[in-house]
Amino acid sequence: MDAHFFRALAQELEINLNGRRVEKIFSPADGVWTFSLQSTGGKEFLLFRPAKSVGLFFLSRVKPLNPANPPANVMWLRKRLSGRRIFEAHHDWVNLRVAFTISPGREPGRYKFLLFDLKKGVSLIHELPEDFGAPVLWPSYAEIKDTPEIWKEFPQISPPLRKAMDRLSPPEAQTLLNNLESGTFNSFYISTDIKDEFAPPRVWPLKGSAQQKIGSAIEASSLYGEKVLFPTMEKLENSEDKSALKSGKKKFKRVMNRIEQEEDRLRDLLKRKIDAEALQAEMYRIKPLRALEKITVNHPEQGEIVVALDPLLTPMENMTRIFKFAAKASRGLKHMERRRKEVEDEQDVFLNQNLLPPSSKDKQKKNIAIPTKYKNIAVALFVSSDGFLIIRGKNSKANHDILGKVSSVFDYWFHVEGGPGSHVILKRDHPGQEVPEKTFEEAATLAALKSYKCNDSKAEVMCALVKDVRKIKGGAPGQVLVDNVSKTLHVEIDPSLEESLAKK
Secondary structure, three states: OOHHHHHHHHHHHHHHHOOOEEEEEEEEEOOEEEEEEOOOOOOEEEEEEOOOOOOEEEEEOOOOOOOOOOOHHHHHHHHHHOOOEEEEEEEEHHHOEEEEEEOOOOOOOOOOEEEEEOOOEEEEEOOOOOOOOOOOOOOOHHHHHHOOOHHHOOOOOOHHHHHHHHOOOHHHHHHHHHHHHHOOOOOEEEEOOHHHOOOOOEOOOOOOOOEEEEOOHHHHHHHHHHHHHHHHHHHOOOHHHHHHHHHHHHHHHHHHHHHHHHHHHHHHHHHOHHHHHHHHHOHHHHOOOOOOOEEEEEEOOOEEEEEEOOOOOOHHHHHHHHHHHHHHHHHHHHHHHHHHHHHHHHHHHHHHHHHOOOOHHHOOOOOOOOOHHHOOOOEEEEEOOOOOEEEEEOOHHHHHHHHHHOOOOOOEEEEEOOOOEOOEEEOOOOOOOOOOHHHHHHHHHHHHHOEOOOOOOEEEEEEEEHHHEEEOOOOOOOOEEEOOOOEEEEEEOOOOHHHHHEOO
């Protein structure tokens, strides 16, 4: 997520969440968090998935499906956070972090802040880190123009931002820079180009690209988040994809831990340069001394310090040795900086491949990947003319199972009116995905073809969102109540449709 968009989003969330109670916490998938919030007008959920470039942080009316048994980290957080209210936010937007003050829990004085860190995850903390929300330094427009890798010194000037500024006239670029520095954002942009299908929201216009302009960061994050998260979770229901993601995350965590350990070791060596400088400043006095394990000397800037020595070496040899290792450490830290960047880039590529859903151009109508969860349910699978997966139950048990096991609350449900018939589910990738009318008609026709109307020329078929269809407690398998019918379709029954749309 872009830091400037994160800044605007955190500012809006601070207002939106202020005073609201966290009712419950869930984890629908590894690395994904759902916070059920006190809300009027229906339930609302704060969804969070940490990842530097493909991180998600948004509000939704749709709750993702959760595993039957919550993992231990969810239970730990649920016990300490449920029932507590969210108040003012503390911003560290350059580092993609925001911490909310929370009301006292069962243990007063413990865990004062709920921290969302897009790089590391969600946590409860007692105090804010020392470097949290440090003042942000800004370069001039001339510096940005003349320094290709300015992001190294000023991380808020990311390569995509610099590229966008290059496309603007100097006055436009300066205006954008002024707005970014002041944190003034009135519009947000989501690309609607197929080539930028999953481009995250920005606070600057995307010149040369079809785009949707939105007046709220919360709305923009929700549109993007739902579009990305729900189909990705569907994809990760495949056990092979899930295990590949898990093992890949572990691998990168091990590599980054080794890099951090080596950086700590090199920094310790570099710090000893002060010892060598102090020895150098007083070498005239200590040069004749021998077999010392430590010595007190005065550094020109640091004052009096105690320097540990190798007693087998003279003070001059100790000084030379410390200077030598400090120089090596300086070179080593530059190498580790390059290595860290390489690993972070590799990790970004890996996460992009695993945490973004397949693009439209990768989806072929007859080659939709079918999750393994369908294998144990008696269903017939079809692919509509527009490439949507359609599921039809073969018996009453399957009709019962497809509502709870293979459908999402934002999918569409079809059933012939007035008599018995199969249940049909039209799968959507995310809550905001639009379905062409032809696909609605095909799904309705498939429902009619397995109903008491199958020998008629026409039929009326109900269509409703899955969230509005309820199983009858104690009723026979397949019996449901429909709270709200979205539409009724009048379709002509074409028996050849089954063969033409059947998933092969």
